[in-house]
Structures are given as structure tokens and as C-alpha cells.
Amino acid sequence: MTTFTHARLFTGLLADPTVDPEALCAFTVADGRITWVGPVGDVPAEAAASDDVIDLGGARVLPGMLDVHTHPLFMALLADATNLLPPTCRSKADVLAALRAHPGWGAGPDAWVSGFGYNEDAYPDGGPTRVDLDALTSTQPVLLRRADGHNALVNSVALARAGLDDASPDPAGGRLGRDADGHLDGRLIESAAVDLVARHQPAPTASDLADRLVALNDHFLGFGLVALDDLLATFVDDPLTVYRLAVERGFLPQVAVFFGWDPDAMPPVTDADRTGQIRIGGVKVFMDGAYSSRTAWVEECYPGSHDHGLATATDDDLRAAADWARANGVQCRIHVMGDRGITHLLDLFADATPWLAERPSIVFEHCTLVTPAMLARIAAARMRFGLVTHTIFFFAECESYRANLNPSAAEHAYPLRRLLDAGATVALASDSPATTWVDCDNPFTSIRAAVDRRTWDGSAFTPSQAIGVGEALELYTGRAAQITQLRGVGRLAPGYDASFVVLDADPFAVPTDALGDLRIQQTWLRGELVHGA
Structure with a gap:
């Protein structure tokens, strides 16, 4: 003892x-x-x-923290992509210069040049275009994933490798960007379109990915993260094999793995699959797109347009995904940012019978716009819903929200005060790496934004929805544990894992604007010191 x-x-x-x-x-x-x-x-x-x-x-000691919406396997997949996030890149010129340092640059026509993290909304010189990428190279395929993780930009070589031309139709649930004359402009809008090109890029082996996961130990444990929900593990083939191989090689955090909905490839789930360090948490479905790229499905048109965004799943798929989760005793987690999308999901599922006893059966992920009427419906519903949301989004992507968020909707954006007052089952999470910020999964960046409701440039963002320090900490610990399928985490109480963190300062004592500067001195995992001295 x-x-x-x-x-x-x-x-x-x-x-x-x-x-x-x-x-x-x-x-x-x-x-x-x-x-x-x-x-x-x-x-x-x-x-x-x-x-x-x-x-x-x-010292101040907290439970080991949980990131209940993150993407470790996507992070591993992007390990060889050039970092295009700020502060490395704050302009189009920075992006193009960074790509020239990619290790595959000049390595021949079979070597792809890849990057991740650009956000044209924040650039004073505008975003890169297919023409810019073509000027970089006319022999190598180039694929840049946008910071939101939903969209990408490619050059002409990459389009040709994928067999796409001006006559190619839009895929279901996505769009191929076109210029005013109808020619492909290199933009791939939403995952269905990105996948048309990305599937032609050589993939790392399972062994390579396992080693990359092990290399992420210091990243996660250095932020005090001991348990993770991988909300789209099927970025890679056979994610369970990759994770279990990584555990054999020393990967430490607990992970609940969520499969992207595929009606033709959903596996049965055994009791053993629902337990252990690596377990199946459930299925993820995309109801809509991203607010930063105007593809979230919203009631009011985006400013200056007649566009309501995209509904990226059919009702048949949504019901089938929930039925699979019910049959296999796991969660159905649904990506939904726009208010029209949330209302539609409530219409579909509010009266359905929940199938999990201790956790929400259906979890809405991101939840940008949540009105009092929606919360009243959630509270009255027969279905038990959970809500995961992200203060890191408005903190890091303030330029996009200024451009895309209608003033009438602003009071409903990431409304933490309202969610807590309504008694919702809610957690904060990072969606790492899918936002415009280096190390966006540092919990204290999101905690600071939740408490002071300010963006990275100091601008106020719906300050009426600010919450207290303790409440923000709950959303990464005890309240997050009420959503995840992982067990034994998020609390310092008898019977729980001895997984905890020791801080370098007390979040209850530092100024609000210093919350983001807090650091982890030690991380303990099941009674063993795994990070720090």
C-alpha cells in the first residue's frame, strides 16, 4: 500500500x-x-x-483527465504530414514555404507531399489554391488537410491520381470545389470528397502506426490525459489490431475505440471487446459538417448567403447506426454542429428507448448551437442523451466564427452556463487534431476559454456563458467520466484507478488569464508514476 x-x-x-x-x-x-x-x-x-x-x-491534485472526443490514430496517421498550424503558419506564404520542407519534397512522382492544419479564414493573403499547389510541383501529388479535419486541398496531380476531372459528380455527403466556370479548383469539401483522393495515398503499416501511438505517450501524459475516446478510429484499417499492438509495445492510456458508420463493415462486439485498456466504445455517424467551412447544418442561412450547410447522413443510416449500437451494447456518437441538425436528431430519437443503463446511449458531438428549447426537449426525452462540446473551437477559430456565425445565433454558441444549469450530461473535449491550434488537446487551454470566454486574440465570446474553474475541471474529469464507456477514471474516490495528476500551480488560485499556462508536474497511472519526476 x-x-x-x-x-x-x-x-x-x-x-x-x-x-x-x-x-x-x-x-x-x-x-x-x-x-x-x-x-x-x-x-x-x-x-x-x-x-x-x-x-x-x-500541491493541487486532480484525477487523471479524460479527452472524450479526440483522434489518436488520426494523429499517428499525420505524423509525417507538415505542420501548417499556428504559430508555424499564419499566412498562405507560410503554408507554401512550409511545404517545401516536407521530407518527401523532390523525392519523385510516387512521393506524396502532405500537410495538416491550414485555415484560410485566418490568413491576410487569402488561402492557398490548386493553382498555388500546381506552381509548387507539377510532378508530385499534394494533399493538404484543413484544420477542421473535414476538408482538404489538392493539386492537379492528386486529382488525376484519383481519376477526378470536371465531369466528376459530387459524392454523397460531400462536394468537389469548383471555380466560376465549373472547373475543379482542388477543394475537397467534407470527408466523402476527401476520401476520393486520400485513399490513393500510400498508408503506413499497422506496425508503423503502433510505434507512432507509443511515441504519443509523452504527449498525452504530459497533458495529464489518461483516458481517451478515439472518435473515428477507422481513419485506418483494423484499428483494434493497431491499438493492441501498441499496448504490447508500451502504449499507456486507456482508449475507447469508435468505428465510423459503414453499413457494410460493422463488426459484432463481444463482452471482451467492451472491456480492457483498449475497448470498443461504439459507432460514430456524421450528421453534418463543420461550422468553420459553412457545412454545419443550420436553421438560419450563413451570413451573406442562401446556404444552410450540409446534412451528411440519411435518416436510414442514423437509425441503422443506433440499431447496431443497441444490438451490441455500445454508444452511438453523432457529429452534429448545427442547430437544424440537433433538432432533426431530437425528432428522430427523443422518444426512443435508451439501451445503456449507466451512460448516455446517444451522444451529440460538438453541439455548436444549443437553444433553451433544445435543452427542454433533451430533458423531457425518453432517450438519455449526452453532449460533448468544445471551447477550443471558438478560442482557436475565432476568425471563422466571426465570418460564419450569425449575430442572432451567437448567444446559443457553446453555451456551457446554460448546459450546466439545465443539468445536461455534458463534457468538454478537444477534437484534436481537428482545430487550428498547436497542442489543442491541452485541457487547460479549453478550461481557460470556458472560464473567461475569450478567444486567442483576447476578444470576448458570449461571456454570459462563462462557468467557474471547478465546473470546467469537472468537464474534463468527473462529468466526462459520466459520458465515456471507459471505467475507473475521472474521480479520486475509493474503487477508482489511482490515475491522477499533480499540478505546478493551483487553478483555483491563479488569475483566469493564467489558467492556460498551468502545467502537469506528475502524471500517475494506476499507481505508477508515468510522467514527471
Whole structure:
């Protein structure tokens, strides 16, 4: 047994009556689990007599944090793509210069030049075009994924490799960008269009991807993240094999794996698949697109247009995905940003019977626009819904939201105060790497944005929806644990994993604008120190 003493504990839920968050406390650990938590003066005699005592010196200690919407396998897949995120790239000129440093540059016609993270909305010189990429190279295929992860830009060589030309039709659920004369302009809008080209790019092997996942240990644990929901693991073939191989080689976080909906390729799920360090969490369906690219499905047209965005799933697919999740005892997680999309999902599922006892059966992911009327329907629904949302989006992509968010809708954007006051089952998450910010999965970047409701450039964003520090911490710990299929995480309480983090400063004591500067001194995973000294 190990006893940790002199810690100021945030146990994961503000309403926890067992611990005073400002008092010095202690907790005991045996076999990787917490066995007791309480005031430092009440340590059980057996633990007090033990030689295995670790004094945490009055530091603030939190449960290991959860990112319940992230993309580790996508991060591994992008390991050889050129970083086009800020601060590396803040203009079109920066993007084009960065691509010339790609390791495949000049390596011959079979070597693809790839990049990730451009966001034309933020560039003073406009976004790159197919013409710009053609000027870089007329012999190598170039594929740049936009920061939202939904869209891409390619050159003429890549279009030709995919067999696309001006006569090619738009795929279902996506669009091929065209200029005023109807010629393909290299933009691939939404995943259905991106996949037409991306599937021709050589893929890393399962062994390569497993090694890349292991290399991400320091990234996740350095941010205090001990459990992850991979919300589209089928970016790669056979993700379970890749993850399990990575665990054999030393990958440490818990992961719930979610398959992209494919009516022809959904596997059966066994009891063993629903347990363990790597488990099947469920299925993910795309209801609409992204707000930053005006493809989220919205009630009010985007400013200056007659465009309502895209509905990217049919009702038959949505119902079939939910039926598969029900039959296999897992979750159905639905990407939906626009208010029209959320309303449509409530029409489809509000009266359905939930199938999971302890967690939401259906989770709405992103939830940009949530009105009081929607929350009233969610509260009254027979179905148990969860909501995952993202303050990192408006923080990092403020230029896009200024351009695309109607003033009448702004008060309903990422409304954390309203969600908590309504008693919704809600969590914060990063969607990493699919937003315009380096290390967007640092929880304290999102926590700061939740508390001060300001963007990266200091602009206020619906300040009426600000929440407190403790409430924001709950959304990455105890409340996040109420959504994920993973177990034993998100709380400092007996019976939970001894997975916790020690901070370099107290989030309850630092100025609000310093919350994003907090750092993890130590990360402990099931009673073992895995990051820090």
C-alpha cells in the first residue's frame, strides 16, 4: 500500500462531500486502485505505519483527465504530414514555404507531399489554391488537410491520381470545389470528397502506426490525459489490431475505440471487446459538417448567403447506426454542429428507448448551437442523451466564427452556463487534431476559454456563458467520466484507478488569464508514476 499525503484534492465533482478542496488531504493506493480518501490527519493506522509514503507538499491534485472526443490514430496517421498550424503558419506564404520542407519534397512522382492544419479564414493573403499547389510541383501529388479535419486541398496531380476531372459528380455527403466556370479548383469539401483522393495515398503499416501511438505517450501524459475516446478510429484499417499492438509495445492510456458508420463493415462486439485498456466504445455517424467551412447544418442561412450547410447522413443510416449500437451494447456518437441538425436528431430519437443503463446511449458531438428549447426537449426525452462540446473551437477559430456565425445565433454558441444549469450530461473535449491550434488537446487551454470566454486574440465570446474553474475541471474529469464507456477514471474516490495528476500551480488560485499556462508536474497511472519526476 502507498499513501499520498499533503495534497489539495479536487476529486472530480464539486459536490463531493468527502473532501474539502482547500484542506490538506491524503489517499491510499493498493493494486493500482484508490482504497481511501480523507483528511491528512485521518489516515488509517495501517497506512500511517507504512514506509511507502509520498508527500505531495501541498500541491493541487486532480484525477487523471479524460479527452472524450479526440483522434489518436488520426494523429499517428499525420505524423509525417507538415505542420501548417499556428504559430508555424499564419499566412498562405507560410503554408507554401512550409511545404517545401516536407521530407518527401523532390523525392519523385510516387512521393506524396502532405500537410495538416491550414485555415484560410485566418490568413491576410487569402488561402492557398490548386493553382498555388500546381506552381509548387507539377510532378508530385499534394494533399493538404484543413484544420477542421473535414476538408482538404489538392493539386492537379492528386486529382488525376484519383481519376477526378470536371465531369466528376459530387459524392454523397460531400462536394468537389469548383471555380466560376465549373472547373475543379482542388477543394475537397467534407470527408466523402476527401476520401476520393486520400485513399490513393500510400498508408503506413499497422506496425508503423503502433510505434507512432507509443511515441504519443509523452504527449498525452504530459497533458495529464489518461483516458481517451478515439472518435473515428477507422481513419485506418483494423484499428483494434493497431491499438493492441501498441499496448504490447508500451502504449499507456486507456482508449475507447469508435468505428465510423459503414453499413457494410460493422463488426459484432463481444463482452471482451467492451472491456480492457483498449475497448470498443461504439459507432460514430456524421450528421453534418463543420461550422468553420459553412457545412454545419443550420436553421438560419450563413451570413451573406442562401446556404444552410450540409446534412451528411440519411435518416436510414442514423437509425441503422443506433440499431447496431443497441444490438451490441455500445454508444452511438453523432457529429452534429448545427442547430437544424440537433433538432432533426431530437425528432428522430427523443422518444426512443435508451439501451445503456449507466451512460448516455446517444451522444451529440460538438453541439455548436444549443437553444433553451433544445435543452427542454433533451430533458423531457425518453432517450438519455449526452453532449460533448468544445471551447477550443471558438478560442482557436475565432476568425471563422466571426465570418460564419450569425449575430442572432451567437448567444446559443457553446453555451456551457446554460448546459450546466439545465443539468445536461455534458463534457468538454478537444477534437484534436481537428482545430487550428498547436497542442489543442491541452485541457487547460479549453478550461481557460470556458472560464473567461475569450478567444486567442483576447476578444470576448458570449461571456454570459462563462462557468467557474471547478465546473470546467469537472468537464474534463468527473462529468466526462459520466459520458465515456471507459471505467475507473475521472474521480479520486475509493474503487477508482489511482490515475491522477499533480499540478505546478493551483487553478483555483491563479488569475483566469493564467489558467492556460498551468502545467502537469506528475502524471500517475494506476499507481505508477508515468510522467514527471
